[in-house]
Amino acid sequence: MQWENPRYAFPKAKQYAFLFENAHLMLFSWNRDDAKFLFLIREQREDGLVLDYPGETFTQRVLDTVQSIFFVQVQEDGGAPRRYVLGSYFLAGQQAYGAYYPVEGHGSEVVLFRVEGEAPDLRLEVPEEDEYEEAARAFAEQHHDFIEVQGANR
Structure with a gap:
């Protein structure tokens, strides 16, 4: 039935x-x-x-x-740690990236990390400014219907 x-x-x-x-x-x-x-x-x-x-x-x-990188905690200089959850696992060229949004609240803030290693032993790295800009452009092109990147400031 x-x-x-x-x-x-x-x-x-x-x-x-x-x-x-x-x-x-x-x-x-x-x-x-x-x-x-x-x-x-x-x-x-x-x-x-x-x-x-x-x-x-x-x-x-x-x-x-994604299991090992689904949730991350980010500590910025002098600030309290913030928890983020994966919003997108995407490729820019041959490089994998993760786009994360805050666990608390679903504002428009998106943070990008480069994904390194082989599954399931992945780790996240903060991309340099130029790489971050390229990843943000690729993310915006691929997912503009779902999430907006408010700029490359992190």
Whole structure:
């Protein structure tokens, strides 16, 4: 039996929308079991999202790639540490980058990091100013419909 317009809610799950190489995804995470489920966002409607299962191979590839770099904590000179969550894993040429937004609140602030290493042992590096500008341009071109980069200041 299939329902015409089912609606589901996961009230105890934390939900994170992000892009992975141009695929728009939703990660559901439960702290209790450290369980994570990944869905492809097929469509956004007024009454919610249409989600689809992307398959085990794709799910494992994405989770293996981003799990260790999904959340980051950034400490700027003299400031309190801030937590960020991955908004996009994207390529600019042959180089991978992560675009992050603040965990608390969803303002327009986006911070970019260069992704180094091989999954699952990835690490993030702060790009130099010229590289940051190039990555910001690539990000804006690829994802202008989803997130805006407010400039290369970090």
